[in-house]
Amino acid sequence: MTSIMWFRDDLRIADNPALVAAVHEAAPVAIYILDEESAGIRPLGAAARWWLHEALVQLRVDLADRGIELVLRRGPAAEVLAALVREVEPTAVYWNRRYGMAERTVDTQVKEGLRTSGVHAESFQATLLHEPWTIHTGQGGHYRVFTPFWNQLRELHIRHPLDAPDRTSTRAMDQGPRIDGDDLDAWGLVPTGADWPAKLAAQWTPGEAAAWWVFEDFADGPVNDYAEGHDLPGTTGTSRLSPYLRWGHISPFQLWHALSSRPGPTSGGTMAYLRQLGWREFCWHLLYHHPQLATRNLRGSFDRFPWRWPDRPGAETPRCLRGDPPFPASEAATADEPVDAWKSGATGIPMVDAGMRELWETGWMHNRVRMLVASFLTKNMGVHWQVGEQWFWETLVDADEASNPANWQWVAGSGADASPFFRIFNPNTQARRFDAQGNYVNRWVPDALLPGYPEPLEDLADSRRRALDDYRTIQGS
Template identity: 60%
Template structure:
């Protein structure tokens, strides 16, 4: 008997119910389909592609040790998965659920095909602590405010993590071998700007579990304060491991229980897991979260759409390997959006965050909020432009958290910060980077004559933003 485990954003062996079911039912084959062609499926950003390449390399080794081959294919999954299942002689197919609208459409198509082909198909809950359709407000609708949402979800009984499958029986020979990962072209080549990513991250399940243990062994105790200090190792840095499913939220939640009750830090970190759940709750009920304001009033907001906006890399970054903090001068004629992307706004905390992002594919969350607020409110650029840049450059960008957090900053989303809450980068730096260690790390040129003048006056641009907000009230 051949059983197929169709993997997506669940690139791990442990606590993977689809993989466990496939291994239990007979000779298991794991299948990963790079689907960037199905309607509505969002193509991966460049940093995500880098991560995926290395994650699949590690996963192939991990599954190989369990006797489970990993087959790689490309194309629209609703066509590729049935074709492979037929060619492999699969009798059963298992996968873990996804919650985006286009992804659910694909999964439904595969399940309908399986029913017609008399092939057993089954899906499991694996990437969220809750199923978004099971939690409703008293009026029967989805939650729009985080606190009552998390109160309802955190009261649920979350299952414990599952073991990895035992060494599986080898599937019958003769199934298609799939494609060569190198042929997918996921890694940057001309130029290769990924040096900083490689220095900062090790994709894979073992690295994710090690990061979880390291966080719970120390930083979690001071997380309530440390999470806001960008110069200190006070955060978990689990976001890319959760995004790619190297660790599951069930593993994180139950591991957190070993330190819960020892102080405020673990409790605050628990709410961050809840915020991730809240973002996915929003996406499930609003599939166009990345392109549509949740608050319709903001459709009339006079945001700018700069020419060439979107994920296009500005010239100043092209060819830059990411192995140095940045450059000290702003080229003449560089437009404000490109200056923001390159970390050349003349606002040290914003520039530090943007340079950290380009260097390591990640930015400290406190600084993410500041950098996003500066783009949307001080420069007046539409949040979708910034969201697309983060999608292109973050290793942890996922379809829910990325747009939900941008909408939160912009004031257009669920439980959003009021629009008039405009992060002042100077006061934020004084409060959360008081000795300037973070800024010095990423913007060593901040105190030199070559450092550019600010793009805008913070006070004046804040006033313009509030005036624009008044126009839609």
């Protein structure tokens, strides 16, 4: 007998309920399907594609250690799985749920097709502490404000993580069917002709084992001061676990219980971090109830906001997808368009430029600085938030389809539980407050005081007044 384990955004062995079920059922065949063709599926950005390549290399090793082979195939998931079922004739197919509308539609198609074929199909909760339809207001609706959502979430039972299946609980690979799969390199996930992959590899090690190394470093120190330290970009104050959560190398259940059970004076920092896990949940809650989160303002009045650069994402293939750096630092002063200057870290505002250069060099940006660069683009520059959201989608290793648009809409003022539009972050004031010693800016913008550094792209006071004037045009609508 054979079962199929379908991996998606859950690239780990431990606390993987679908894998546990597949191993318990029969000798499992594990498959990862690169689906960029099913209707509504958003293709991965360039940084995410690099991460996925490295993660699949590691997952294959981890599974082989437990006697399970990982098969790679590409195409519409429902069709690929149907073909695999015909080859393998499994008794059951298992996977962990996803919550975007397109992904849910695919899952429904798969489940209906399998059951029609007489194959048991079952999905599990593995990526969220509580599924979006289980948390609702007293009136039965969904939350649009974070604090009451968090207050309810933290009172609910959080299940304990599941143990990883070991080799003794799996059938050896030579007892299972041999299935042909794609060559990972042939997928072309790693950009060529640029040094970006080398830069990312110098910063990150994808995989389950690496996730726990990062967690231990965080839990052994920074978590103690996380409540204050996570706001300071020039220090090691954050967890840097976001890409590991995004790809499922570590689960929120594991983090919740590992931090909650640690001894020592970490209660304030621990609660501050768990609240961040709650915000992640809230973003997925929003996406579930608003499937067009990345393309439509949650606050309809912003449909009439006079964005000054209304160019929509997707008009041109980003350079990073063609294998070229989008805007190298050496070209910063020659960027032709204002949006190009923002992307390249050439706005003449050191704190903004530091964030954008950190993003390109590392595939990641400190959370507070993400808010600053987003505020500068949407409010000081007046550019539609979707332009920035797509750039982050292309360049962040941790970009997911819920947190990325939800956070951009929060900053822009068009989202749920939004920062009021008139709260416009002043990047110079923020730098004095959160980077008082200049450690962050000096690292990423060492040329800030040198000849040739660009003049500020926007006058912060004038552009703030202009943004508020624009906002008045939609108030009351």
